Amino acid sequence: MVRAIMIQGTGSNVGKSVLVAGLARAYTRRGLRVAPFKPQNMSNNAAVTENGGEIGRAQALQARAAKRPTHTDMNPILLKPETDTGAQIIIQGQRAGTMKAGDYRKDKSRLLGAALESFGRLCSDADLVLIEGAGSPAETNLRKGDIANMGFARAAGVPVVLVGDIHRGGVIAQIVGTQAVLDKDDLTMIQGFAVNRFKGDVSLFDEGRDDIAVRTGWSCMGVVPWFQDAWKLPAEDMMDIRSHSGGSCKVVVPQLERMANFDDLDPLSAEPGVSVEIIPAGRPLPGDADLVLLPGSKSTIGDLNFFRAQGWDIDLYAHVRRGGHVLGLCGGYQMLGKTIADPDGVDGQPGTVKGLGLLNVTTIMAGKKQVTLRTARTIPNAEPVTGYEIHMGRTEGPDCERAWLEIENRPEGAANQTGRVRGSYLHGIFSSDAFRASYLEQLGAVSDLSYEDGVEDTLDALADHLERHMDLDRLLATARPPSRS
Secondary structure (H helix, E strand, O other): OOEEEEEEEOOOOOOHHHHHHHHHHHHHHOOOOEEEEOOEEEOOOEEEOOOOOEEEHHHHHHHHHOOOOOOHHHOOEEEEEOOOOEEEEEEOOEEEEEEEHHHHHHHHHHHHHHHHHHHHHHHOOOOEEEEEOOOOOOOHHHOOOOOOOHHHHHHHOOOEEEEEEHHHOOHHHHHHHHHHHOOHHHHOOEEEEEEEEEOOOHHHHHHHHHHHHHHHOOEEEEEEEOOHHHHHOOOOOHHHOOOEOOOOEEEEEEOOOOEEOHHHHHHHHOOOOEEEEEEOOOOOOOOOOOEEEEOEEOOHHHHHHHHHHOOHHHHHHHHHHOOOEEEEEOHHHHHHOOEEEEOOOOOOOOEEEEOOOOOOOEEEOOOOOEEEEEEEEEOOOOOEEEEEEEEOOEEEOHHHHHOOEEEOOEEEOEEOOOOOEEEEOOEOHHHOHHHHHHHHHHOOOOOOOOHHHHHHHHHHHHHHHHHHHEOHHHHHHHOEOOOOO
16 A cells, blocks of 8 residues: 655755655665655746656656656646746646736645645555655745645645754754644644754764754654765756856856756766856856856746846857857747747737847747657757757747757757857757767867766665665654545
8 A cells, every 4th residue: 555755844945855856766776666746846947747747857856766757746736936926837737827926825725636636646656655845834824725735744644754954053943943833733744853964973963863852752764964966966946056166168157037947057067077157146257168058047038138137148249259159048049039029928028029149040939838858869960869848939040040959850949150159949958978078079078977877876875875864664664545645
């Protein structure tokens, strides 16, 4: 019979996603059929599933850790912020419209049915479902109608383990304080706690661990030291994006406000010969960049305005005059063109805006949203490339005649006359080793890295790490059959 357990956190970004990925790999290696699940997620870094929908990238990584195909049921409610007050809503993988934050808070309880439906399907084909919460159950202002934490745990009847992040400081207050603000019915769901991201000698926290246990009455499932190689795993949260120092080849990435699908950066960060520098607002683009990479965006026109407001357009033109390379992916590709037309306001206010003009193409924000896994080949060398499309809009123009990819016998992408400025709608291309090596060679870097093997090795190392520092037998014994599956 299927069992389930939910990992909730004392706050956002306490390491829940990585812990669930490591647990998924550890229990899969023990012979269990494991499925990851997150009832509600908020992220613009979505993954395309094998059944043709969108889920948070963390759930895609967790599915990989569990050695099972990705499916939209793993993350039935996905919120993709478009503005400070509104987000696109994805229900069971498909776009369901845009909603203001206030309206969503009023209506989110109606989405519980979709979450429970997806959860039930996962339970029908698993021995263990690992559920990840979102944010913190201590956000009492969000408790009414909650479907992300205790609201789901109680509706599905699944036990909870609460995780605190000691690296932030105050972990005793994080965990004990969470207990203090939860109501008695929510408290009955919590069966234990864990402390994550400890640096140094773990035994130095023995007294703190025991103090939490005495004050809460909860069992400790482990004190987990900092996992040094976590950066090698694909990141979902924009908070996890960071510069990575490597070799002399410098890739510069302007940090857009609504940056999306930035997993394109992960294989480049893993390259020993490459340094990836994320440029925050208020700083100029460095003049010594070999490549400026314009990433995807959830709000292309808004991020184009943001790009110009930083003066990055001036920096980019200077980079091109110096003979530097530019690559725009998805939203970044659209920005590189002459104009972006949005007649129906799908990206914001209706109208047409001037692009950066580095590619002789134009974009119209219209048509059905593309959400598809793709296999492609480079032009002219026919190197195999895998990736995915996840975008609105259509881009056309003379520079598309210099397409540098081919998907199912159709040309994809555009390049200027020098070939140093390129754009494409295909995300994930740098995960393909042959293509990445060929592209980096043009920048003067040498690559012999097997990126996907590195991710697998890191997942195994993470599972080993959790086997050493968590009581996985006790955690598994705490899991129980859900009351709603």
